[in-house]
Amino acid sequence: MSYVQSTDPRLTVAGLPTASAMPGVEAFARFVGEGLAQPIVAGFRQAAANLFETLGVAGRTSTWGSSKPGKTRDCCDTPTDPCHCRCCIVDADLVVYGRLGERRVVPLTVENRWRRERKIKMELSAFSARGGGASPVTGELLPPAPEFTLLPCGQQAVVLVIQSTLPSSPAPKPDRPNESHQTRALPDVDDCLVSYADLRVEGCEIRPLRMAVALLPRDCADYRIICRCECC
Numbered sequence: 395m396s397y398v399q400s401t402d403p404r405l406t407v408a409g410l411p412t413a414s415a416m417p418g419v420e421a422f423a424r425f426v427g428e429g430l431a432q433p434i435v436a437g438f439r440q441a442a443a444n445l446f447e448t449l450g451v452a453g454r455t456s457t458w459g460s461s462k463p464g465k466t467r468d469c470c471d472t473p474t475d476p477c478h479c480r481c482c483i484v485d486a487d488l489v490v491y492g493r494l495g496e497r498r499v500v501p502l503t504v505e506n507r508w509r510r511e512r513k514i515k516m517e518l519s520a521f522s523a524r525g526g527g528a529s530p531v532t533g534e535l536l537p538p539a540p541e542f543t544l545l546p547c548g549q550q551a552v553v554l555v556i557q558s559t560l561p562s563s564p565a566p567k568p569d570r571p572n573e574s575h576q577t578r579a580l581p582d583v584d585d586c587l588v589s590y591a592d593l594r595v596e597g598c599e600i601r602p603l604r605m606a607v608a609l610l611p612r613d614c615a616d617y618r619i620i621c622r623c624e625c626c
Contacts, residue, residue, distance in 0.1 A: 479610060482588065488604075490607045493558075500555075511546060517540060519592045582612050
């Protein structure tokens with residue numbers, strides 16, 4: 395039944411819907427709960443699952459062996475202080491990290507940005523501590539260094555070998571014949587030891603390059619093999 399009628403054929407107003415044709419409260423609540431709220435709740439659940447999974451992986455891959463948040467602490471866990479693993483390096487163009495007793499190979503490339511040949515002579519100073527004290531680090535430039543010729547717009551690869559050793563000291567007599575002296579008395583640094591050297595490149599209009607070699611103790615960022623049962 396139309397509520398508004400007009401004799402004018404250009405004006406037509408449809409009738410209002412009856413109460414039986416309108417959706418009920420139960421249908422409206424189902425539409426809000428399943429149609430609108432369900433995708434939002436599912437998104438929050440997936441985000442929470444991804445967050446907890448990421449936190450769990452970070453806890454399992456920790457190199458310091460600290461206890462995991464939210465879990466019972468292992469009776470063998472001891473608090474660690476990585477202060478001795480922090481290196482204070484100042485005014486260095488090139489930094490090389492290593493351990494005491496390692497031999498590191500550092501590749502270098504000298505480029506010529508001029509359109510004429512250049513006579514190059516490389517010179518590496520002795521390594522020393524920041525205050526000028528003695529250092530266990532030594533360096534050597536391999537051929538074609540220290541002297542070579544750069545072609546116009548050319549480049550030359552150079553290898554720098556860095557060795558770190560401590561003065562040898564007499565080791566005690568081993569208890570077993572097959573036991574090595576070096577295995578029983580392998581020296582190490584107490585904290586991060588930084589040594590500096592200058593690399594001069596004559597023939598290039600550049601300042602001397604400041605090189606730093608940081609020797610880390612062996613218990614810094616070491617790989618932990620934990621003997622315990624996690625899956626049984």
